[in-house]
Amino acid sequence: MKKTEKEIIERIDQLIRLEATGNAKELADRLCVCERTVFNILKKIREEFKAPVLYIKCKNSYVYDIKGKIVLEF
Template identity: 45%
Template sequence: MSTFIKQIEFIECVDQLIRLKATGTPSALAYRLGVSKTKVYRLINIIRELNAPIEYDFSIQSYVYETEVSFKFGFYLKDRLSK
Protein backbone atom coordinates (compact mmCIF):
# COMPACT_ATOMS: atom_id res chain seq x y z
CA MET A 1 0.00 0.00 0.00
CA SER A 2 1.29 3.42 -0.80
CA THR A 3 2.55 5.72 1.94
CA PHE A 4 0.04 8.37 0.91
CA ILE A 5 -2.96 6.08 1.35
CA LYS A 6 -1.62 4.79 4.64
CA GLN A 7 -1.29 8.41 5.85
CA ILE A 8 -4.92 9.11 4.88
CA GLU A 9 -6.05 5.99 6.73
CA PHE A 10 -4.17 7.15 9.84
CA ILE A 11 -5.84 10.56 9.56
CA GLU A 12 -9.28 8.94 9.25
CA CYS A 13 -8.61 6.72 12.26
CA VAL A 14 -7.35 9.60 14.41
CA ASP A 15 -10.26 11.78 13.25
CA GLN A 16 -12.71 9.14 14.48
CA LEU A 17 -10.95 8.86 17.84
CA ILE A 18 -10.92 12.65 18.21
CA ARG A 19 -14.67 12.77 17.50
CA LEU A 20 -15.20 10.16 20.21
CA LYS A 21 -12.85 12.08 22.53
CA ALA A 22 -11.00 8.80 22.92
CA THR A 23 -7.45 9.35 21.69
CA GLY A 24 -5.95 9.11 25.13
CA THR A 25 -2.52 10.58 25.72
CA PRO A 26 -0.08 10.86 22.82
CA SER A 27 1.74 7.78 24.20
CA ALA A 28 -1.50 5.80 24.42
CA LEU A 29 -2.49 6.86 20.90
CA ALA A 30 0.91 5.84 19.56
CA TYR A 31 0.55 2.43 21.19
CA ARG A 32 -3.00 2.01 19.83
CA LEU A 33 -1.87 2.90 16.28
CA GLY A 34 1.36 0.90 16.50
CA VAL A 35 3.54 3.92 15.72
CA SER A 36 6.00 6.11 17.61
CA LYS A 37 4.92 9.09 19.71
CA THR A 38 6.90 11.27 17.28
CA LYS A 39 4.74 9.98 14.41
CA VAL A 40 1.60 10.84 16.41
CA TYR A 41 2.82 14.42 16.88
CA ARG A 42 3.62 14.67 13.16
CA LEU A 43 0.18 13.34 12.28
CA ILE A 44 -1.54 15.80 14.62
CA ASN A 45 0.47 18.61 13.02
CA ILE A 46 -0.57 17.46 9.54
CA ILE A 47 -4.20 17.45 10.62
CA ARG A 48 -3.74 20.97 12.00
CA GLU A 49 -2.17 22.06 8.69
CA LEU A 50 -5.39 20.85 7.05
CA ASN A 51 -7.16 23.46 9.24
CA ALA A 52 -8.59 21.11 11.84
CA PRO A 53 -9.19 22.96 15.12
CA ILE A 54 -7.49 20.39 17.37
CA GLU A 55 -6.62 20.96 20.98
CA TYR A 56 -5.57 18.64 23.77
CA ASP A 57 -8.00 18.47 26.69
CA PHE A 58 -5.96 17.68 29.80
CA SER A 59 -9.06 16.99 31.91
CA ILE A 60 -10.10 14.02 29.74
CA GLN A 61 -6.61 13.31 28.39
CA SER A 62 -7.68 13.31 24.78
CA TYR A 63 -7.37 15.40 21.66
CA VAL A 64 -10.65 17.12 20.82
CA TYR A 65 -12.00 19.43 18.15
CA GLU A 66 -12.66 22.99 19.35
CA THR A 67 -15.55 23.16 16.89
CA GLU A 68 -17.37 20.48 14.93
CA VAL A 69 -15.60 19.62 11.67
CA SER A 70 -15.71 16.89 9.06
CA PHE A 71 -12.90 15.10 7.21
CA LYS A 72 -13.67 13.50 3.85
CA PHE A 73 -11.20 12.17 1.33
CA GLY A 74 -12.00 10.17 -1.76
CA PHE A 75 -14.27 10.12 -4.75
CA TYR A 76 -18.04 10.24 -4.35
CA LEU A 77 -20.91 9.96 -6.80
CA LYS A 78 -22.34 13.28 -7.84
CA ASP A 79 -25.87 13.90 -6.69
CA ARG A 80 -28.18 13.36 -9.66
CA LEU A 81 -30.06 16.57 -8.82
CA SER A 82 -26.97 18.74 -9.16
CA LYS A 83 -26.47 18.06 -12.88
Template identity: 40%
Template sequence: MQIELFLRLEALDFLIRTKSTGTPKSLARRLAISERTLYDSLDAMRDLGAPICYCRSKRTYYYSQQGSIGIRFRKSQQDLSGGFSGEMSA
Protein backbone atom coordinates (compact mmCIF):
# COMPACT_ATOMS: atom_id res chain seq x y z
CA MET A 1 0.00 0.00 0.00
CA GLN A 2 1.04 3.55 -0.55
CA ILE A 3 1.65 6.03 2.25
CA GLU A 4 -1.26 8.12 0.96
CA LEU A 5 -3.61 5.20 1.59
CA PHE A 6 -2.20 4.68 5.10
CA LEU A 7 -2.75 8.35 5.91
CA ARG A 8 -6.27 8.24 4.48
CA LEU A 9 -7.16 5.17 6.55
CA GLU A 10 -5.73 6.81 9.66
CA ALA A 11 -7.80 9.97 9.05
CA LEU A 12 -10.93 7.90 8.37
CA ASP A 13 -10.35 5.89 11.54
CA PHE A 14 -10.16 9.09 13.63
CA LEU A 15 -13.31 10.56 12.08
CA ILE A 16 -15.22 7.29 12.51
CA ARG A 17 -14.10 6.89 16.14
CA THR A 18 -15.23 10.45 16.90
CA LYS A 19 -18.45 9.96 14.93
CA SER A 20 -17.76 13.09 12.91
CA THR A 21 -17.62 11.88 9.31
CA GLY A 22 -20.72 13.52 7.92
CA THR A 23 -22.37 12.11 4.83
CA PRO A 24 -20.35 10.07 2.33
CA LYS A 25 -20.41 12.97 -0.13
CA SER A 26 -19.18 15.53 2.43
CA LEU A 27 -16.61 13.08 3.81
CA ALA A 28 -15.18 12.43 0.36
CA ARG A 29 -14.99 16.18 -0.25
CA ARG A 30 -13.33 16.69 3.15
CA LEU A 31 -10.67 14.07 2.34
CA ALA A 32 -10.25 15.41 -1.23
CA ILE A 33 -11.12 12.04 -2.78
CA SER A 34 -13.95 10.72 -4.92
CA GLU A 35 -16.91 8.97 -3.36
CA ARG A 36 -15.80 5.76 -5.13
CA THR A 37 -12.36 6.05 -3.47
CA LEU A 38 -14.08 6.64 -0.13
CA TYR A 39 -16.15 3.47 -0.51
CA ASP A 40 -13.03 1.53 -1.55
CA SER A 41 -11.23 2.82 1.55
CA LEU A 42 -14.13 1.86 3.81
CA ASP A 43 -14.14 -1.61 2.23
CA ALA A 44 -10.38 -1.91 2.89
CA MET A 45 -10.98 -1.03 6.54
CA ARG A 46 -13.75 -3.61 6.72
CA ASP A 47 -11.34 -6.17 5.21
CA LEU A 48 -9.04 -5.39 8.15
CA GLY A 49 -11.90 -6.23 10.51
CA ALA A 50 -13.30 -2.78 11.24
CA PRO A 51 -17.04 -3.05 12.10
CA ILE A 52 -18.09 0.12 10.24
CA CYS A 53 -21.75 1.15 10.20
CA TYR A 54 -23.57 4.28 9.05
CA CYS A 55 -26.25 6.14 11.02
CA ARG A 56 -28.64 7.94 8.67
CA SER A 57 -30.21 10.07 11.39
CA LYS A 58 -26.85 11.33 12.73
CA ARG A 59 -25.25 11.30 9.26
CA THR A 60 -22.03 9.69 10.35
CA TYR A 61 -20.09 6.46 10.13
CA TYR A 62 -19.28 4.76 13.41
CA TYR A 63 -17.79 1.53 14.75
CA SER A 64 -20.31 -0.94 16.15
CA GLN A 65 -17.59 -2.07 18.58
CA GLN A 66 -14.99 0.07 20.29
CA GLY A 67 -11.58 -0.08 18.65
CA SER A 68 -9.28 1.56 16.15
CA ILE A 69 -7.06 0.83 13.18
CA GLY A 70 -3.37 1.42 13.75
CA ILE A 71 -0.80 1.47 11.00
CA ARG A 72 2.46 2.60 12.56
CA PHE A 73 5.92 1.27 13.35
CA ARG A 74 6.22 0.57 17.05
CA LYS A 75 9.58 0.18 18.73
CA SER A 76 10.14 -2.93 20.76
CA GLN A 77 10.64 -2.52 24.49
CA GLN A 78 13.76 -4.67 24.24
CA ASP A 79 17.17 -3.03 24.06
CA LEU A 80 18.31 -3.56 20.50
CA SER A 81 21.68 -1.82 20.94
CA GLY A 82 23.51 -5.07 21.76
CA GLY A 83 23.43 -6.32 18.19
CA PHE A 84 21.80 -9.35 16.65
CA SER A 85 21.95 -12.49 18.76
CA GLY A 86 19.57 -14.89 17.00
CA GLU A 87 19.28 -16.60 13.67
CA MET A 88 16.83 -15.53 11.04
CA SER A 89 14.49 -18.15 9.66
CA ALA A 90 12.26 -18.00 6.64
Protein backbone atom coordinates (compact mmCIF):
# COMPACT_ATOMS: atom_id res chain seq x y z
CA MET A 1 0.00 0.00 0.00
CA LYS A 2 1.35 3.40 -0.98
CA LYS A 3 2.07 5.79 1.87
CA THR A 4 0.43 9.19 1.91
CA GLU A 5 2.51 12.36 2.01
CA LYS A 6 1.26 12.93 5.57
CA GLU A 7 2.54 9.51 6.65
CA ILE A 8 5.91 10.15 5.00
CA ILE A 9 6.24 13.56 6.67
CA GLU A 10 5.35 12.08 10.06
CA ARG A 11 7.91 9.27 9.66
CA ILE A 12 10.65 11.64 8.49
CA ASP A 13 9.87 13.94 11.42
CA GLN A 14 10.16 11.01 13.82
CA LEU A 15 13.49 9.89 12.33
CA ILE A 16 14.85 13.45 12.37
CA ARG A 17 13.97 13.76 16.08
CA LEU A 18 15.74 10.43 16.71
CA GLU A 19 18.68 11.63 14.56
CA ALA A 20 18.37 8.34 12.68
CA THR A 21 17.52 9.28 9.09
CA GLY A 22 20.73 8.23 7.39
CA ASN A 23 21.55 10.10 4.20
CA ALA A 24 18.93 10.88 1.54
CA LYS A 25 19.44 7.58 -0.30
CA GLU A 26 19.18 5.55 2.91
CA LEU A 27 16.10 7.48 3.98
CA ALA A 28 14.48 6.95 0.57
CA ASP A 29 15.20 3.21 0.74
CA ARG A 30 13.81 3.01 4.28
CA LEU A 31 10.59 4.78 3.23
CA CYS A 32 10.29 2.95 -0.12
CA VAL A 33 10.27 6.23 -2.06
CA CYS A 34 12.72 7.81 -4.48
CA GLU A 35 15.43 10.25 -3.39
CA ARG A 36 13.65 13.08 -5.21
CA THR A 37 10.60 12.51 -2.99
CA VAL A 38 12.82 12.74 0.11
CA PHE A 39 14.33 16.02 -1.10
CA ASN A 40 10.89 17.42 -1.95
CA ILE A 41 9.49 16.49 1.47
CA LEU A 42 12.54 17.96 3.25
CA LYS A 43 12.06 21.16 1.25
CA LYS A 44 8.40 21.25 2.29
CA ILE A 45 9.33 20.67 5.94
CA ARG A 46 11.82 23.53 5.78
CA GLU A 47 9.70 26.00 3.82
CA GLU A 48 6.07 25.33 4.77
CA PHE A 49 6.60 24.20 8.37
CA LYS A 50 9.60 26.50 8.92
CA ALA A 51 11.49 23.61 10.53
CA PRO A 52 15.25 24.15 10.89
CA VAL A 53 16.42 20.90 9.27
CA LEU A 54 20.14 20.36 8.76
CA TYR A 55 22.18 17.40 7.54
CA ILE A 56 25.02 16.54 9.92
CA LYS A 57 27.57 14.44 8.06
CA CYS A 58 29.34 13.05 11.15
CA LYS A 59 25.96 11.84 12.48
CA ASN A 60 24.89 10.66 9.01
CA SER A 61 21.47 12.12 9.74
CA TYR A 62 19.17 15.03 9.19
CA VAL A 63 18.52 16.81 12.49
CA TYR A 64 16.54 19.75 13.80
CA ASP A 65 18.72 22.72 14.73
CA ILE A 66 16.37 23.33 17.66
CA LYS A 67 14.13 20.86 19.47
CA GLY A 68 10.67 20.55 17.96
CA LYS A 69 8.04 18.33 16.37
CA ILE A 70 5.74 18.63 13.37
CA VAL A 71 2.06 18.18 14.25
CA LEU A 72 -0.28 17.46 11.33
CA GLU A 73 -3.55 16.98 13.19
CA PHE A 74 -6.74 19.00 12.85
